[in-house]
Amino acid sequence: MSKYLKRAIPLLIILLLVVFFIRRGIQWSELQAVLRQAKWGWLLLALLFQAISLGAVTWLNELLLRHYGARVPFGKQYIVQLAMAFIETVVPSAAISGAMLRIRLLKSDGVSPDVATVTTMIEMALITTSVVLLALPVAGMAMLQGAGGLSFSSRGLVGLSGALTLLAFLGWKWRSSWFSQVRRKTLEWVARFWDQRIRRRWRAQLWNWPSERIIQRGSYLIAELLPFLKSHPKMIVCSLLTRTSFEIAGFAMCFLAMGQALPWSTMILVYALTLAANMMGTIPGAMGMAEVALAALYTQFGVPSETALAISLAYRLTGYWMPRLGGGIAWLWLERRFPRRIAETRG
Numbered sequence: 001m002s003k004y005l006k007r008a009i010p011l012l013i014i015l016l017l018v019v020f021f022i023r024r025g026i027q028w029s030e031l032q033a034v035l036r037q038a039k040w041g042w043l044l045l046a047l048l049f050q051a052i053s054l055g056a057v058t059w060l061n062e063l064l065l066r067h068y069g070a071r072v073p074f075g076k077q078y079i080v081q082l083a084m085a086f087i088e089t090v091v092p093s094a095a096i097s098g099a100m101l102r103i104r105l106l107k108s109d110g111v112s113p114d115v116a117t118v119t120t121m122i123e124m125a126l127i128t129t130s131v132v133l134l135a136l137p138v139a140g141m142a143m144l145q146g147a148g149g150l151s152f153s154s155r156g157l158v159g160l161s162g163a164l165t166l167l168a169f170l171g172w173k174w175r176s177s178w179f180s181q182v183r184r185k186t187l188e189w190v191a192r193f194w195d196q197r198i199r200r201r202w203r204a205q206l207w208n209w210p211s212e213r214i215i216q217r218g219s220y221l222i223a224e225l226l227p228f229l230k231s232h233p234k235m236i237v238c239s240l241l242t243r244t245s246f247e248i249a250g251f252a253m254c255f256l257a258m259g260q261a262l263p264w265s266t267m268i269l270v271y272a273l274t275l276a277a278n279m280m281g282t283i284p285g286a287m288g289m290a291e292v293a294l295a296a297l298y299t300q301f302g303v304p305s306e307t308a309l310a311i312s313l314a315y316r317l318t319g320y321w322m323p324r325l326g327g328g329i330a331w332l333w334l335e336r337r338f339p340r341r342i343a344e345t346r347g
Contacts (some may be wrong), residue, residue: 033306034258034259034306034307034310035310037259038257038258038259038310038314039256039257039259040257041257042253042254042256042257043253043254043257043314043317043318045250045253046250046251046253046254046257046314046315046318046319047250047318047322048250049246049247049249049250049253050246050247050250050318050319050322050323052242052246053242053243053244053246053247053250054078054081054082054323055078056239056240056242056243056246057081057123057127057239057243058074058077058078058081059074059239059242060123060126060236060239060240060243061077061081061119061123062074062077063228063232063235063236063239064119064122064123064228065077065106065111065115065119067227067228067231067232068115068118068119070106070109070110070111070115071109072106072109072111073109076105076109079330079333079334080101080102080105080106080330080334082323082326082327082330082331083101083105083327083330083331083334084101084102084327085323085324085327086324086325086326086327086328086330086331087101087327087331089324089327090328099116099117099120101331102116102120103116103117104338105334105338108338118220118221118224121221121224122221122224122225122228125221125225126225126236126240127240127243130240130241130243130244131244131272131275134244134268134272187215190211191211191212191215192211194211194214195210195211199211247271247319248267248268248271250318250319251267251270251271251274251315251319252267253318254311254314254315254318254319255267255311257311257314258307258310258311258314259307260303260307260311262301266301270297270298270301273297274294274297274315291309291312291313291316292309292312294308294311294312294315294316295308295309295311295312296308298311298312
């Protein structure tokens with residue numbers, strides 16, 4: 001029953017979103033007109049920006065591997081990153097499959113399985129944190145929209161100042177006794193909630209992941225992450241800024257290709273919301289969900305329905321499917337260049 005329910009829910013969501021578009025009066029002839037008038041050169045630029053963004057992630061991985069005394073050619077790392085994106089899309093056990101591929105492919109360069117695993121975990125943690133830190137001040141600016149007659153620059157300064165003040169306060173009080181008690185009690189509550197609500201509800205998937213194991217893994221990740229942050233702070237920030245900047249630029253090119261030019265502040269907000277909706281495309285059996293969901297999102301910012309759907313398709317093509325297609329080609333090349341050694345696996 002649960003197997004059919006998992007397949008039915010994404011289809012139901014897609015159906016509801018399609019109904020949403022029909023009720024908004026979408027005209028397929030208008031959609032065809034938008035596609036005919038599109039400036040496809042902007043999409044080529046979007047693909048280039050996506051490639052540069054992936055290069056920044058590869059640079060971050062190079063810094064991580066050097067921190068552990070390993071050196072892998074930049075070109076090989078870039079191809080491995082592409083292949084990992086493909087594997088994590090087509091294989092249900094996404095993160096595990098990508099990590100296992102990385103372990104096997106980097107083994108010939110002297111990278112141990114532990115180093116390959118921990119660098120993958122740190123990379124994911126850094127990228128997720130950078131996106132959250134971007135979204136917080138943008139969300140703050142959105143909430144202050146029109147409040148108190150503030151200009152945009154004033155709202156932006158207030159939002160950014162608030163986020164920085166909160167981070168500074170947390171850093172200042174992190175080791176204090178009362179804040180340690182707050183963190184301990186919060187962690188205990190989260191652990192109980194995980195074990196009693198989340199883990200019991202999804203026994204088959206999460207029974208091997210008690211709260212103690214997750215806390216242990218999290219503590220290990222933090223212990224490995226902090227020395228790395230202290231050793232290369234400027235280069236880490238530069239790589240993360242490069243990645244995010246070129247991803248946003250590639251995202252903006254999809255709007256320009258369809259004749260839409262949103263203010264940069266709105267573009268950043270839409271990009272942050274797009275990342276959340278974009279995760280729908282990774283749900284098994286949910287192909288098409290992200291495309292329709294993103295189109296519904298863009299209509300909320302004054303973009304016509306037909307143009308919003310065209311932008312959604314363009315972004316998913318340049319920011320998701322084309323890199324995965326390149327990753328599939330990279331994976332096939334890597335499988336021929338670095339075949340599995342059956343003798344090693346038996347030994």
